[in-house]
Amino acid sequence: xxxxxxxxxxxxxxxxxxxxxxxxxxxxxxxxxxxxxxxxxxxxxxxxxxxxxxxxxxxxxxxxxxxxxxxxxxxxxxxxxxxxxxxxxxxxxxxxxxxxxxxxxxxxxxxxxxxxxxxxxxxxxxxxxxxxxxxxxxxxxxxxxxxxxxxxxxxxxxxxxxxxxxxxxxx
Amino acid sequence: xxxxxxxxxxxxxxxxxxxxxxxxxxxxxxxxxxxxxxxxxxxxxxxxxxxxxxxxxxxxxxxxxxxxxxxxxxxxxxxxxxxxxxxxxxxxxxxxxxxxxxxxxxxxxxxxxxxxxxxxxxxxxxxxxxxxxxxxxxxxxxxxxxxxxxxxxxxxxxxxxxxxxxxxxxxxxxxxxxxxxxxxxxxxxxxxxxxxxxxxxxxxxxxxxxxxxxxxxxxxxxxxxxxxxxxxxxxxxxxxxxxxxxxxxxxxxxxxxxxxxxxxxxxxxxxxxxxxxxxxxxxxxxxxxxxxxxxxxxxxxxxxxxxxxxxxxxxxxxxxxxxxxxxxxxxxxxxxxxxxxxxxxxxxxxxxxxxxxxxxxxxxxxxxxxxxxxxxxxxxxxxxxxxxxxxxxxxxxxxxxxxxxxxxxxxxxxxxxxxxxxxxxxxxxxxxxxxxxxxxxxxxxxxxxxxxxxxxxxxxxxxxxxxxxxxxxxxxxxxxxxxxxxxxxxxxxxxxx
Numbered sequence: 001x002x003x004x005x006x007x008x009x010x011x012x013x014x015x016x017x018x019x020x021x022x023x024x025x026x027x028x029x030x031x032x033x034x035x036x037x038x039x040x041x042x043x044x045x046x047x048x049x050x051x052x053x054x055x056x057x058x059x060x061x062x063x064x065x066x067x068x069x070x071x072x073x074x075x076x077x078x079x080x081x082x083x084x085x086x087x088x089x090x091x092x093x094x095x096x097x098x099x100x101x102x103x104x105x106x107x108x109x110x111x112x113x114x115x116x117x118x119x120x121x122x123x124x125x126x127x128x129x130x131x132x133x134x135x136x137x138x139x140x141x142x143x144x145x146x147x148x149x150x151x152x153x154x155x156x157x158x159x160x161x162x163x164x165x166x167x168x169x170x171x
Numbered sequence: 172x173x174x175x176x177x178x179x180x181x182x183x184x185x186x187x188x189x190x191x192x193x194x195x196x197x198x199x200x201x202x203x204x205x206x207x208x209x210x211x212x213x214x215x216x217x218x219x220x221x222x223x224x225x226x227x228x229x230x231x232x233x234x235x236x237x238x239x240x241x242x243x244x245x246x247x248x249x250x251x252x253x254x255x256x257x258x259x260x261x262x263x264x265x266x267x268x269x270x271x272x273x274x275x276x277x278x279x280x281x282x283x284x285x286x287x288x289x290x291x292x293x294x295x296x297x298x299x300x301x302x303x304x305x306x307x308x309x310x311x312x313x314x315x316x317x318x319x320x321x322x323x324x325x326x327x328x329x330x331x332x333x334x335x336x337x338x339x340x341x342x343x344x345x346x347x348x349x350x351x352x353x354x355x356x357x358x359x360x361x362x363x364x365x366x367x368x369x370x371x372x373x374x375x376x377x378x379x380x381x382x383x384x385x386x387x388x389x390x391x392x393x394x395x396x397x398x399x400x401x402x403x404x405x406x407x408x409x410x411x412x413x414x415x416x417x418x419x420x421x422x423x424x425x426x427x428x429x430x431x432x433x434x435x436x437x438x439x440x441x442x443x444x445x446x447x448x449x450x451x452x453x454x455x456x457x458x459x460x461x462x463x464x465x466x467x468x469x470x471x472x473x474x475x476x477x478x479x480x481x482x483x484x485x486x487x488x489x490x491x492x493x494x495x496x497x498x499x500x501x502x503x504x505x506x507x508x509x510x511x512x513x514x515x516x517x518x519x520x521x522x523x524x525x526x527x528x529x530x531x532x533x534x535x536x537x538x539x540x541x542x543x544x545x546x547x548x549x550x551x552x553x554x555x556x557x558x559x560x561x562x563x564x565x566x567x568x569x570x571x572x573x574x575x576x577x578x579x580x581x582x583x584x585x586x587x588x589x590x591x592x593x594x595x596x597x598x599x600x601x602x603x604x605x606x607x608x609x610x611x612x613x614x615x616x617x618x619x620x621x622x623x624x625x626x627x628x629x630x631x632x633x634x635x636x637x638x639x640x641x642x643x644x645x646x647x648x649x650x651x652x653x654x655x656x657x658x659x660x661x662x663x664x665x666x667x668x
Contacts, residue, residue, distance in 0.1 A: 018343075021347055028354075031356060031357045032354050032357045032361060034618075035614075039343055043344070046339050047336075049336055098393070099393050106571060107571075107588045110571060110581070110584055123565065126564035127561070131560070149572055157576060162581045
């Protein structure tokens with residue numbers, strides 16, 4: 001899928017979000033929708049302009065002096081291409097899917113085993129499977145890290161830990 | 172007054188007060204570095220330990236911890252582009268690019284020195300302004316606060332990662348996300364889909380953890396390389412350079428400090444707005460604004476100086492009227508009640524020595540934070556070169572635990588994960604995450620003050636409030652400024668050609 005098609009899909013998704021907001025606003029009183037409703041209309045207008053602009057091949061903004069934040073300027077990058085393009089080249093489709101899976105896996109572990117067992121399992125698994133260290137070392141690092149986080153949040157900050165579905169089942 | 176200044180300092184020079192100040196500072200630094208936890212959490216957790224000690228020592232513990240969290244927030248923003256709380260957001264814009272360029276030590280030292288100078292300037296001006304500031308605060312109402320928030324939104328026009336349309340779309344999205352939950356004005360549940368969890372709204376620190384920390388870790392896991400590859404980028408800066416930077420930009424520090432003091436004095440505005448406003452004024456008044464966002468040290472100094480001074484300002488309405496300047500000041504009010512201190516106008520007459528004790532605490536805590544901060548900077552600067560395979564599981568785990576710890580609700584972990592994916596996609600397709608966050612910060616302030624203004628003064632409230640009208644003109648001017656500058660440059664370039 002080309003970058004242009006992906007951009008269009010994001011724009012369509014945004015249109016759906018703003019349209020949904022507009023639709024939901026109908027149920028609110030005039031005061032409650034005083035700001036969200038016009039904002040949603042503004043959002044739709046902006047996205048449509050962006051969509052048209054992009055498909056006309058003019059993906060630049062109206063002329064103004066902007067500050068480009070989080071640009072990630074690294075010395076030696078003299079290729080003149082935007083950072084995202086280079087990153088895109090470096091990323092495999094699998095790499096991206098893997099990143100989503102990592103977050104989903106940690107989330108699933110938190111829900112099933114509870115928050116601290118999840119931290120232990122995730123850290124140990126990641127360190128070992130990524131080849132960062134040997135299984136024994138990975139386990140040792142994970143024990144130390146989980147203990148440190150536990151002491152900090154539960155001992156120091158008096159957080160009540162979440163025990164997960166397995167914890168509830170064992171109880 | 173001189174006597175009160177002296178007795179305020181004397182109350183702090185006891186072993187207990189100094190020990191409590193030191194403990195508070197160390198504790199605050201640790202809390203500040205943890206994602207999602209800021210000064211409010213630090214102070215709230217200390218409250219049970221504040222009873223039965225000297226008043227000055229108790230305040231030293233609380234305020235010391237709170238002040239230290241500010242620099243703790245800055246550390247993670249500069250090193251990892253992961254703001255510990257909303258206050259640290261502005262530090263990501265230039266601090267993180269500096270880290271990537273091998274200038275982490277310089278950025279951290281400039282940040283610590285800027286915060287120290289801001290804190291001292293803020294405390295001095297607070298001491299001088301105590302008798303003068305009361306009528307000024309009373310002259311401002313919701314309409315003026317609305318204009319200030321609108322000014323913050325127009326600042327968005329200055330921040331963008333590329334397309335102006337995308338930048339504005341991101342800020343609209345941020346404002347709309349802030350409206351999720353129970354509307355405080357009309358008690359209408361908005362965009363909650365019947366979920367009890369969403370009635371409380373999206374927690375701001377949790378959204379920040381997702382948008383910045385989780386998404387950065389996703390990117391790092393894909394790249395498989397550390398934030399800084401030392402074989403490509405050497406850390407060639409020094410702590411001394413950062414100190415010199417902050418001292419060399421003394422005029423920027425003074426301007427930013429006064430801005431921070433002023434925003435702190437205004438009840439309910441908060442340090443997160445102060446940091447962004449400071450960044451915007453630094454960029455707008457710079458002769459070379461194009462360097463901002465690419466590692467300009469001024470972009471680090473200005474927000475830190477502002478946030479350092481902001482705490483002094485926040486004390487003013489808290490002490491003088493019993494109106495907390497922000498959430499942390501609300502916790503301080505609770506501590507006052509425990510200590511038997513009644514905030515109000517009498518604080519500025521009968522209890523002036525206590526007020527000056529707090530001014531001194533701000534100064535001493537800032538000095539302690541800076542000394543410790545400069546001392547540990549060389550070690551902190553090594554963190555971004557840690558292997559990705561070590562960083563990703565550790566930071567992701569701390570982020571998820573931090574998200575859960577924010578409110579003790581497991582749904583917040585899901586929110587952090589969802590915002591992580593959203594943040595990743597926004598970064599990939601160049602929808603500014605900074606704009607999104609600025610929108611979120613200002614949304615509630617704009618809506619609340621608009622409703623109050625309409626209720627108090629009617630639809631033509633601007634005509635009744637000349638100060639608000641003048642501020643609106645200022646907002647229009649600052650919004651037009653980037654376009655005007657660009658137009659003038661193009662015209663000058665056209666003439667040159």
